[in-house]
Amino acid sequence: MDSAFTVFLVDDDAGVLKAVGRLLRARGYDVRSFTSPQAFLVSHDALIRGCAILDVSMPDLDGLALQQALSAGGSQRSVIFLTGKDDIPTSVRAMRAGAIDFLTKPVNDTDLLAAIGRAEKEDAEHRSANASLGSIQARLAMLTPREREVMTHVVAGRLNKQIAGDLGTVEKTVKVHRGRVMSKLGVRSVADLVRLAEKAGIDGSRP
Amino acid sequence: MDSAFTVFLVDDDAGVLKAVGRLLRARGYDVRSFTSPQAFLVSHDALIRGCAILDVSMPDLDGLALQQALSAGGSQRSVIFLTGKDDIPTSVRAMRAGAIDFLTKPVNDTDLLAAIGRAEKEDAEHRSANASLGSIQARLAMLTPREREVMTHVVAGRLNKQIAGDLGTVEKTVKVHRGRVMSKLGVRSVADLVRLAEKAGIDGSRP
C-alpha cells in the first residue's frame, strides 16, 4: 500500500543489504536497495515518504558526499549512517550535516529501528512544514507584482497613504490592491497577513 | 579586559589543562581551568561570554552528563568535547545534544581553534537572541492582566467589538486597553505587535 514508510538502503555490500532489508521488511517497511550511490541518487524521488540508510564508505561517492548531494539537490531526505570502522570525525561531520544517527556495523536491531522511528518523525515534520509553505507560496504566486509590492508595505505596518506616496500613486489605488491581496491570500485580518508573510520569509520589520 | 572570550576548561587530567590552557591563552582567550566537573558547575556563570571544553570521561559526572546539567540549568553554554578514546555512540549523543564539536586527544590545535571559533559565533547568536527575547518579555511584563488579554485577541486579528463581546465589556474599553498595549510595548502598528507576539511565543493563529 501507499502509506508504507520507505527505507532506501544504500550499501556496496550485498550481504548488508540483504540482512538489513530482511529485518526492515519484516517490520513492515517498504525497502529499496541500491548497491551504488549513483543508482540511488539518479532514481531518487523526494516525494516518497521515507528515509535513507547510507553506508559511509562506498566507492566513488561516500556516504557523506551522498548526503551533501541529496541536500544540494533540494531534498530533505532524513539520513541514517552505517559505518564499518570507527571514525569520530566522520560521525561528527555527519551529525552536524543533520544525520538522524550514525551507527556502527554490525548494527544492533534495536538501535536501527529506533533511528528509523526518529526518521519517520522527522520526515513527517518536514512534509507538513513543506506543505504549509507550499500552499502559502502558491497563494503568493497568484498576486500581481503590484499587489505583492503593496503587501510588503502593509506587512511593514505602513498606512495606505504612506504606501501610496512610496509607490507614487494615490490612497484609493492602494486600498484596491490591498483588498485584492487579502482576498487572494484568503486572510481576513492584517494579523493573519503578517503571520503568513512571516512564514513565507517576507521581512516587514524594517524601521 | 572584559571583552575577551572565556574558555572554561574541564578535565581531570592536569596535564591537558596545562597544555590546552597555554595554547588558548597564547591566542588571547581568557581560560579558566577546572579539574572537577562539580567545581565548574557550581561556579559557572552563564553571563560570561565563552564556551566550555569538556573531557568526556571524568569521575562522578562525565562530560555528557555535565552538558545535560548545564542545559537543565537553563544555560545555553556552547560545548566542545575532548575524548581520550574513540567512541562513536558517545560522539553521536553529544552532537545530538548540541555540542559544537567532539575532538579526540591528542587534540589538533587547528581543529580546536576552529571549534572555538564556531563556539564564539554560536555564543554571540545565543546572546543576541536572548537579549531580544528578554527585552520583549520585559515589556510584556509591564502589561496588566487585562491588557495582555486584549492583546492576544488583537493579535488573533479580532475586531474591537468582538473582543468586547468575548471579554464581556464594551468596545470603548477595549480601545483603551488596546491603545495602552501599543504604547507600553512601543509598537505603532498591529503588524509590529503581531511580530512581537510571535517572537514571544504568543499564538494568535486560532481559527
Next chain:
DNA sequence: CGCGCTGTTGGCCCTAGGGCCAACTCGACA
C-alpha cells in the same frame, strides 16, 4: 481614610480601512 493603580465607560471628533459601481489606460495576445 485617602492615594494610586486597574479597569471601566461616555462623549466628541477625526483618521484609516474598505466595499461597491464605474471608468479609463496600456500592453499583450489572438
Next chain:
DNA sequence: TGTCGAGTTGGCCCTAGGGCCAACAGCGCG
C-alpha cells in the same frame, strides 16, 4: 483590431480604530 488582464482613479458611504477629556468603582497599602 478587438478583447482581456493589470493597474489606476473617482465618488459615495459605512465601519473600525483611536486620541482627548472626564468620571467612577474596587482594591490594596500606608
